[in-house]
Amino acid sequence: MRLARISKDGRTGLAVDTAEGIKVVLGDASLNDLDALVAQGGDALVQAGSKVVAEGVLVDEAELTFLSPLVKAPKIICLGLNYKDHAAEGGFQVPEFPTVFGRFNSSLIGHGAPIIKPTTSEQLDYEGEMVAVVGKAGKDIAKEDALSHIVAYSVFNDGSVRDYQLKTPQWTVGKNFDDTGAFGPWLVTADELPAGGAGLKIETRLNGQVVQSANTSDMVFDVVDTVALLSTCFTLEAGDVLVMGTPSGIGLARTPPLFMKDGDVCEVEIEKIGLLVNPIKAA
Structure with a gap:
């Protein structure tokens, strides 16, 4: 559904x-x-x-x-460097444990709403990602039970203000500017998709140009791994949102860099899940 x-x-x-x-x-x-x-x-x-x-x-x-499908998630947990090629383009080693950071509900917007480029930066970047939504709480979840805790999947654009993200070793500020986390439009129940949302084409387009193209099977830590590993650290709650990382092709890693600007349109499409489209607007 x-x-x-x-x-x-x-x-x-x-x-x-x-x-x-x-x-x-x-x-x-x-x-x-x-x-x-x-x-x-x-x-x-x-x-x-x-x-x-x-x-x-x-x-x-x-x-x-x-509207953003969910706006009161107990936790929005994002994975960084979760595609090998993306880690490489940033000069990072492939992580041995999920690289985790948080997003706040206050940053979320829906399909069709403008992603806001802040006045303080020219480095607003795109990151197309798959979302897995927790539907059943659990702690120390075994891998064989992990997918029973996921109720639905969706599409996310983890709009990142790169200069603020990289001011410090942790990325929270650059990942939480208002109106930069585009989410939706659909929540697709897990029964509609391959197990763990695996094997799906994920593509980001900026002004019609393909800038990211990969497959969700290319993740370093898939949904099963992520649920099992994170639940050893903290309880996953019903309504938690897992934003599963972006493939290579981000604007920061390009020569010259390619950042989103006023008047642009960014699309993120994941096979069988949906198409998320947002214009870019200057604050």
Whole structure:
């Protein structure tokens, strides 16, 4: 099932992408909060989607504003250097343990919303990534059980302000400027995809030019590894968002560097999951 948090005519609601088209229910409090549905587990998500399919009305996609699917994640956990070629282009060794940093909910925007280039930097970079959403809490999760804790997948653009990211050994500030974390448009339930979201083409395009192209099977730490390893350190909670790293081709590593600027359009597309499109706008 493919679900999205949307607004239309000033009302929020839930949309489901069906064989007939996009069906929407607006203003139903039991459906409006994807965070709450994810926290309740996969059954609640599917039941809500089924209600939209049964009771919703068909709406043209152009009439909808897509919101960030989740906005109250307990943790947004991002993986750095999680594709070998990306580690190499930055001059880093392939990590022996996931390189982890956090994002804040305050940085998130939805499909179609502008990624904001801050006034303080000219180094706004793109990073196309796959998201795995935790649907069941756990600690010390065994690898063979890891995927039972993942309820859905999505698309992310980890917009990175490189000069601020690299001012210090840890990257938090450069990864958390307001309106730089594009997310969505769809949450795709795990049953719709290959196990762990593996084997899917991931591509980033800037103004129509392909700048990143890889396969999710190229990750150093896949979803199974990530769930098992991180859960040895802290409890993974229902609603946690795992942003699984970006392939090579980032703007910083190019000669000359290629950064996003006012008026650009950035697209991130992952096979079977969806297409995330955001214009770039100067603050």
